[in-house]
Amino acid sequence: MPEGATSSAFASERLQINQGAEETVRELLRSLLESGKVNAVLALGRTGGPSGGVAYSLFRDPEAFGADGDALPLLPFMPANAGGLLSRLTLEGPVAEPVAAVVKPCELRAFIELVKLSQGNLDNILLISSTCGGVYPLDMGIDGSLEKKLPTYWERMEQGELDDDVRPTCRACESFVPEGADITVALLGEADLDTQCTLHLNTERGAAFAGDMEGTTVSGKRDSEALERSLDERKAFREELFAGVGVGLKDLIHTFGRCIGCHGCKTVCPICYCRLCYFDSQNCERPAGFYEGELARKGGLRVPSDTVYFQLGRMAHMAISCVGCGMCTDVCPADIPVSTMFSKVGAAAQAVFDYQPGRDVTEEIPLRTFEEEEFTEVAT
Amino acid sequence: MPNESTVLIYGTNLGGYRAAYALGKRGHKFILLNRGSYVDEEKYQALAQLPLDFCWICGHMPQRAFKASGAMQDCYNAQLLAVSGEAGHFHVKFKKRDKPVNNFACTECDQCIEVCPVEVGEGKAIRVVPEAGWENCYVIDFEHCTRCGACEEVCPTGALKVERPEEVVEADVGAILLADAFEEPSDDDLRDFGLGQGPSVIRNSEVARRSLLTNFVRDSVRLPSGRMPQTFAVIVTPHFNRPGVEYENYNLSVSAIYRAIRLKEILPEAEVTVFLHDYRGTGKGHHQWYMKALDAGVRVERAETLSVVPDETVEEAAIHYTSLEGESRTQSVELAILVTGQSPPSQMEELSRLTGVQADENGFCRLRPFSCCETDVDGVFAVGELTGPKGNPETVWDGCAALTEMQRYLGEKNVAPGAAPSLRDVAGEPTRVGVFICSCFGQFDDRMDLPGLVERARALPGVSHAEIIEGCCTGPTIQATAERIKESGVNRVVLATCTPLQKKGKYDKAVMTAGLSPLLCEYLRFREDVIQVHTDPEGMLMKSLALIRGAVEKVKRGRHVSPLVDTFDGRALVVGGGLAGLTAATEIAANGFPVVLVERENELGGQTKYLDEEQREYVKGLISSVNASDNIACYTQAKLGQVEGYAGNYHAVIETPTTPVSVDAGVIFVATGAQESLPQGFLYGEDPAVMTQAELAERMKGGETADHVAMIQCVGSRTPEVPYCSRLCCNQALEHAILLREQGAEVTVFYRDIASYGKTNYYRLAKEAGVSFIRFPGDDVETGYPEVRRNGAGLEVVSEGESHPADWVVLSTGIVPDAENNEALSELLGYPLDYEGFFSSDISNYPYEEAIKKLTKPFELGSNGIFPVGLAHSPRSFEETILTAKDAVGRALVVIGKNKMPPPNKMFVAAVHESLCMGCGVCVDVCPYGARVIDEIERVVKIRPFLCDSCGSCVAICPNNASYLQDFKGEQSVAALDALLV
């Protein structure tokens, strides 16, 4: 039911602060670093100086979160899925001292999913997320148009709406409310984000770390009307989007026909955790004889082949865990709506198994388990 | 009663070292008698002889391993007293006095030096001689030592005793090897060159000595006043010295040229003149370097006579010389560098008294004809400079040839490698790193804050234990360290001690005794990298910590791997049935190993037509012993079809007139010989009176002679096409010339350089016999050669416009490689040819063959079990051909027939992540030893661990870390690097 879909994620406790959201988050992180409560903060920040770009960084110097520091914790931009980065950070074991990470809901889900796959470790990671209004596509981060967009973005956020220019994937995202975050910054549909802000301290850890922020603790039922509305809008958009990509073999080939085989979608996909992808491995390095065989059979074939094989195969490998973060579409040099395809397939598959990736770290990944009595219709 | 297996080696020349090395590796004990008071007091002989300014020959001796295994007993201040018995059963008596400091107990802590009250010049009465590659030697200057004993008291391990008793030792040995050291001519020998008479005359060896710590730099030639000379003379003294005073080792000319080139490198503006009589560059690459010198602007002045008169005070010397044309000239230089030869051995008399060996007319040790090291006395051998002037290769080859020749007098191997300790596989255990920091018996305590360092080391991630140890270099401390490692329960070890270069064996022993593979450990040179080279405590602490951090990160990622073993096939394949091939075959067979001999022609013997009677007889003898031997299978009219495999595991197919035969072998000898180059022009082939030296020999045998004989040297040698000296032609021509003179003929030799070499100075003899010599402008090949014309009935030789009538014109033609055959074989064996077209020396001979370190290279498998011998390797005389063959056999004997051979580097070999390997083969191309090969089916690289010397070139060239060394994995090195920089 929609109600639950958005509010179940919140603890009843929340902290209301008379300071803009941006300032609050910067303030919080700076104090955490200064006090040494956290050893480092993973957040977005400026790179390469003024004319430069935006990337995630592990910040140690509190000044980064000062008024004109490099950090940009709430920037609606996603140069990488932080879930993958957190996995990289904790792959060889938990961090010794707390590290805070400011992530978007889909990044958080990706990390949870990776932890399930033993590709990361939650210990000592303080997860800070927010109700998400989506992010802008990568190319807007290059030409500077992102900067210009920000005022509109926040304006519409306050109204609980999404800017039309955020990535379609985001506009079609149903899981924009973080689950399992220690601290959730309420953004979507919150009034006066530049002067006030609400922090939901969902866990004891959250409370412990954000405890000494100045603000008033409020409890009890909160109004999630804006969220519900956004959910409905996004659902609608999602159906549109999915309907947009045709079905059937021909359409599939049309969609992926211009794939240049860079496998960038795989590389940036947080769920694709393999060190060496099956489709880059020896298994797909074929002797000339193979191609000659195919040639004899069909009179012609694409080289390098395996375009469709790669896409379908990758779906079979990760769609069940796809968190719909949209990185794959963003990165595709051939402008293929990869994410739309994968979310569509993923959503359907996840529905079949009644599974929501990244919702709960204790939730088993469907293919790692089974029921004695299920899907009896499939096998006959 | 079986023969003794031990060998007594008297003296420490390069040949002796090489023999000792080979004996130890083969498994024979040897006693090394050193007249000097420490390992190579006489070391600088190498510098005198080496053209290079760096030397680490002695470092190639795994002396610690040899001592540990009991193979080596080295005695100092030693003197041979008596020799009795006979070959195989000598009883020797010698006296020795141990060095005050026993290197095996010595930790090189330098406390003795610190407490020594006696100042001598810069240092103290006890000082360290670090240049010695074996170990740092502590020597006491007994002249000044007061015997106060302070050093003895302070020595933490009791390694030092000021007074050592002189001991008389008796031993039973199977053979005796005389290897007495090279001796430089004395200052008096060189008085004609003004040595010691002024500041501006210096020996080349002194220059090298000055360059020891810096390599050759300007300061090596700086004048006492501090001025930098701008005019130099490099003088090859034996060319001008009085007869019999000094002898010229074969590489002297090129040493002079090399020095001149280096001078031009560091002082491009300087004027450098090389004074010599002839340029005698007879070895590989020598001619190349001669041309290089000319390009570099070095002036080469050929003189008939020469003397140097230095000014006593002013830094200037006058070179008085007469040109070849007889006009006397003088040139004044600021520094004259004397490239000196060697004196006849001073010990000969004593040695012949003791052993019965005989000196030859020049005072060198006489050898049996056609033998390399056999003296007149059975079982007594002599190598290196003791037997005459040599080039470095010949000196070194002597060593292994001796091993070959002495086999028949030696009993069974008497050194058995100790059992390896069992190591535990730590896979699955949580990583626990232990850091053990050596205090060098408390020595380091006051140099820096060790406890503080330990504290910080313990705090490093992954480190579960850290402590200070007393040491890990003496028996007890090694044991103690092993115990501590065990008790601390760690499974990775960082040992912060001192020089792994010298003590790695000890550290390995410690950790292996503790049950850990050295792959799980890292040894830090705490002393060399921190204690002895720094003063600032804080900085030292930081640096030590960085080093430890790096080591910890490295060992954390270390994995245990158990080393493999391979068998080295005991069979040998010899290609070519000439002198070299026959020698190799018989010698290998004589040691009980099966041999397959392949000869292209239908009978053995090779090119015998140029040989004299004795030589023919000798070859016949070899052939009959080949035929007689049950160990040798001989295929004539046969050739090598295909070859696969690698050292110790070759599989070859031999094409015979009947059916192909397949052969397995561990080693392959390439003895395919070379050809006499046939002269072009000079009316050769048009006029019967124009002939080659070989043809001359035939005619002289037939009793013919002529009144006027002209000889032209360097026909088809030292030309752009044949860019080398064929080594043999000059001596051959001179011998003939002398004979002809005896028969009353007028002989004129037209030459560029008379490159005669050897004990017998044929050059001088020929001159004395009245042979006349006319030099033609040699460096300009195009116009240089004299022209041969018909002149009425006879002939005339026209050189530089002058006509010289002649009845016979004899052309001294060179030796050229059998290009076609060599290239095919090189392809087949994957063995390189050198730029001259001969089979390369077993390793790269840059800058040229005398880069002696190359020749003493201890990695037996460096040549992948392939040994080019005889003329296939380079132009060689009859005797030298035998020498190359016996040297090769000696080197083969070190490895051949080993049943359980571990990789030379045990577990430290290269490996491949096959899932990442793309089979691109770049690592195969850069591997210096053919230790890698592409598996054509799997398209990945496979390793031949037994050829791998773990240099890591494969790691560096591999773009994605598919190649790695067991102790140098990508993840190890990156993490370690980062840790250094935190």
Added chain:
Amino acid sequence: MSDNGIVLAAEDGVEAAFIGWLKETLNKNIFDALLIPVGTPAGDSFAYLLLQEPAILDSASPLPPVMPVQGGKAIGRLTMRENPSKRIAAVVRPCEARAAIELSKLEQAHLDNVCLITLDCPGVLPLADYLVDPVAGAARFKEASAQWDRSPMRPTCQVCDHFSLRQAPGCDLHVGTLGCPDGTAVVVAGSSKGDHVLEQMDMGGQDEDEQADFLNTAVTDWGTQVEQVEEAQTERRRQAQEDLREEIAGAEKLLGVFSSCINCHNCQRVCPVCYCRQCYFESAALKLPAENYLARAERKGALRFSPDTLLFHIGRASHMALSCVSCGACEDACPMDIPVGQVFSLLGDRAQKALGYVAGTSLEDPLPLVSYEMDELHEVEQPYVEVYPNQEVQDA
């Protein structure tokens, strides 16, 4: 280059003539199959097809307006493990052929049965530009290439000085169109393999000598034309590279250039000469424990994460710059519009110059890093001619 050649002529354009010629090679059974770009079903891009049905050639396009896949890579995929048993003609652009040649040196392509056919190349459009509106893109390309106008092409193409492989011994056949009269082109052989093909294709017909003269004039005209343009291009390239270096040189500028890199490694994945199955920079070597990253973050105040962006780019250059053929594929694949292609061809040119090598122009030249001269590069040896006067090193 051999003097063997033919002249193609057709009313309806060189492309048609060339395709006709190719069909002929299939019919005459000179080749068993062709590898050539063909329009994708959606009509919005092109892909290499290996084909033996002459009919399919109708939708083929020897010089498509874009380079979605680097032909060298295609040839590599096809022949990486073995020589094909069939005789295959690969119709590729010069830079693609050069890549194939580099790959064959690296054992990643086996060309014994592959006949490399290249054409004078006008360059290609940036993939992104084209995909906005493929139809318009195609038109734009047609127009520009018609008068060899490189301005709309990719930056790397604009300054390409190897657009014609007539001199490269590695390339078997080359189709020259530059400066040829409309509707004609010359086909010249660069190798005996190529010669053989031309001989088999020789239709005879007109009188031999006449034909020969005609051919010679055609070839010479074309040759001189190409040389002129090559000179001009070389100059443009030098200039452009100078300017580029101005823009990127120095830590400040360089980090600016790579600041928006998102570590997708597309550049490496599409690079034809980056042949590793798994890139070093994705390998275990650089996967380190958290304490490593945190320590580095501490030293620098912060650590860009994913780490090692700059190391990836410089390091990758150290692996492939010597084989870089300046094809610009990397730049096409970069989602962040970083001028990787230009930077790498700059790095490649200079590195190759330093080690006396030109990538992909000959099968014989050994790869620079697997060979060496004993007497070379002394400029990198730090001279030491005199003891360094320094108090610190004096004996204590």
Added chain:
Amino acid sequence: MEEQAFTPTIVGFLCNWCTYAAADSAGVSRFKMPPSVMVVRVMCSGRVDPLFVLTAFLLGADGVLISGCWPGQCHYQTGNLQARRRTTLLKSIFDTLGLEMGDRFRLSWISSSEAPRFVQVVKEFDKQITDLGPSPIQDELFL
């Protein structure tokens, strides 16, 4: 007309312990059945990687049959149940993308004693595929 001419190519991944045995005895007992199934023996239906199915289709199979032990009878306890989940996933993917491959492959349980049932299944499946006609994938050049 063409329809009749068409004999499908079906790849059958049969579990070593049950269905493969069943197929065996079917053969031994000379049961008649269509020749269309190419049998690939796998140790367990749980071994059948979805990529096997994909590969088969992309290389031109008209149908894919996976068959293992009945639930509860798996030689390896639960392999077949995992196979069922994978199959379900794959079907879901095919269906979402509107690829008819979904209808072209089938998972069935056939124990070693059920030779007749094996024949039955093969016949049915063969019919099903024959009716569907050749897989359209076969003539796609741009896969």
Added chain:
Amino acid sequence: MSEEREFVPKIVYFMCSWCGTGGAETAAAHHLRYPENVIPSRVNCTGALPAVHVIRPLIEGADGVVISGCHPGDCHYDDGNFRARRRVALVKSLLDTLGLEPERVWFRYVAHGEGRRFVDTAAEFNDHITRLGPNPLKTRSDT
């Protein structure tokens, strides 16, 4: 200027396990001194030093990298140092092109006995780098 004096560079000294290392040991035996901030790192052979290992320190905190191996012809493995020379040339070319101060990388032969040459190299390079000033990359957080 005052900063100049305070600046103590971090220097990585790659040395081969034969000559480079030997030179360092001879230096030690002679008690020759060189600056503490020169940190040695051993590789078997300069020919075994991957280009990336030279580049990485320059990004991750080193102000300079100096490499020492055997003299030409003296390489324990025959030609490792020749190969190293090419690799260094490559790295220098790359750094130069990118304006990253190739002079922060030095390559100088040092033989086993050449202790003085070793410490001189360390000291000379240290002074050289001190004059060059800090490596801008090492403090950049956005590498």
